[in-house]
Amino acid sequence: MISIDRAIAKRRLQDALFNGLGWVCLLLVIGALSILLVDLAIDGLGRINWQFLTSFPSRRPGQAGILSAWVGTLLVMLVTVCTAIPLGVAAGVYLEEYAKKNWFTSIIEINIANLAGVPSIIYGLMALGLFVYAFGLGQSIAAAGLTLGILILPIIIVSTREALRSIPLHIREAAYGLGATRWQVIRHHLLPYSTAGIATGAIIGVSRAIGETAPLVTIGALTFIAFLPPAPITTDPELTLQPFKWLGSPFTVLPIQMFNWVSRPGDDFLQNAAATGLTLIIVTVLLNSVAIVLRARARKAIKW
């Protein structure tokens, strides 16, 4: 009897110890993150105002702003999302639902997993050769968006496949049994049921892409841009539609602008950099909130 009590007491202690350890780890992580955020906010929050958001960069820190940087970030992300998500989801669906399982597809699978771990500057070098020179896209928003798209493609593919794999086999059989074609099963069942998983992948992917600096520096993003990409519609001298002209425009993005200011002497530029960093975090959260809302809706609609 005593040995049982002792064994229980021992296991309770182990349980409590592990519980405590978990808490300490959590506090460390959250603490480090909060200190970072608070520090950034103390330095930069005072600098974020209308002038800062609507001005181009300048030699004088007080007049400098991040207009071209946040517009550049949004446009590059637009290209990234519009290319990486459809391509990644389609590739994931193909690999999971259509491809025969053989050595060739296993090699592709292993390589996709590995691609997610390749340093981003390697993607930058590849993009410099492929998009900038071979495709002749130049140092443009299109080249940058495609580069980051390639960068996050493995994340989207892997999360799509995971989401598809988690759908029980008997649901597929039910749909096939009613006479659905493979495409109908994918369109009516698999894609709707995996929306939440795909959205999670998209969130992780966009969060990674939005903060990338190295590949964009490699393909030649500029650090000083005092103009905006051409608008889709111009009114001078006459009304012209040029819906895709902005794709070819030179650009800068928030992390590059931030890096540029951090490397300059003077507290004023450092304050600008902190404010840029804070803006970057806010933009990321705003972009991701779209996917988060989508995911919440998908989870609500699908009741297993």
Next chain:
Amino acid sequence: MTSTDPNHRSPAAPGHLRPYPPLEVQPPAAASSADQPTSQPADPHVTHHSSPLSQSASSAPVAQTAPPAPAVAPARLIAGRTLKAEARSFSFSYGTFTAVKALSLPFPERTVTALIGPSGCGKTTFLRCFNRMHDLYPGNKYEGELILHPDKVNIVGPGVSALAMRMRIGMVFQKPNPFPKSIFENVAYGLRLRGVSKSRDLEMHVEKALKGAALWDEVKDRLKKPGSALSGGQQQRLCIARALATEPELLLFDEPTSALDPIATAKIEELMHQLRERVTIIIVTHNMQQAARVSDYTAFMYLGKLVEHNKTIDIFQNPREPLTEQYVTGRFG
């Protein structure tokens, strides 16, 4: 849709639905000996409403009365009944393992045939051949013939589309597997696949199917609720309604009550009894009492082979084979 039979109707064409009950199959030569009373669709809903569905429904009998082509022999009879399906020295293998061995078995129209046998005897594998479920996975081989009457199409024949067969043959699985959608959408899905899109038609057919599955009264006020909100037995009846909505000619049940409690089981069995009036049923079951209660014919399988096939009452009370007797009396299996 491919078929070698020139008389073949094409029920798989989009929007082409057939009415309950499955159409009488009485080739001229057999017409007098067939014992079924003519049971024209009694439901005025089905015969007279003016949706595209009814048009196709009313055109189907015309094709039926056309004289059969010379190549088409009158359907074989078993105990005065027309056949709905038939296995002719049918084998099925996974890779190198032959799970179903040279099986020959008739399935008379509008009867319940139970497939019984110990685990691993190939009865579920055999059942899943009927709607070509094995096609979803690689490395399978069908041999012999699996004939679906009246047009005598070989379900597993080369060039016969699995899709077309699944359109005509419904399946209810072991575990209730409603889609994570609303009750209504679950039942409507098969109809939507067949091109029914008008909400009035959908509502009518969904109601009819739910009534057919004895579920209507329990769910009529919450059709928009998810199917997963129902109890296990209700979910299984929802799956039956989903299969019934498309008015299949043949309905396959793969141990439909093995996950259910006795009360839900009794309801499903009662339902099968009613469904037998209008559709041919094949049921795989581990429960011998169930086989005895619901089926007209029973086939006992062992190690992929057919040991004995007979009227259910004979299988249980007067088996010819010693192996059958041992199994049905619970001495092995």
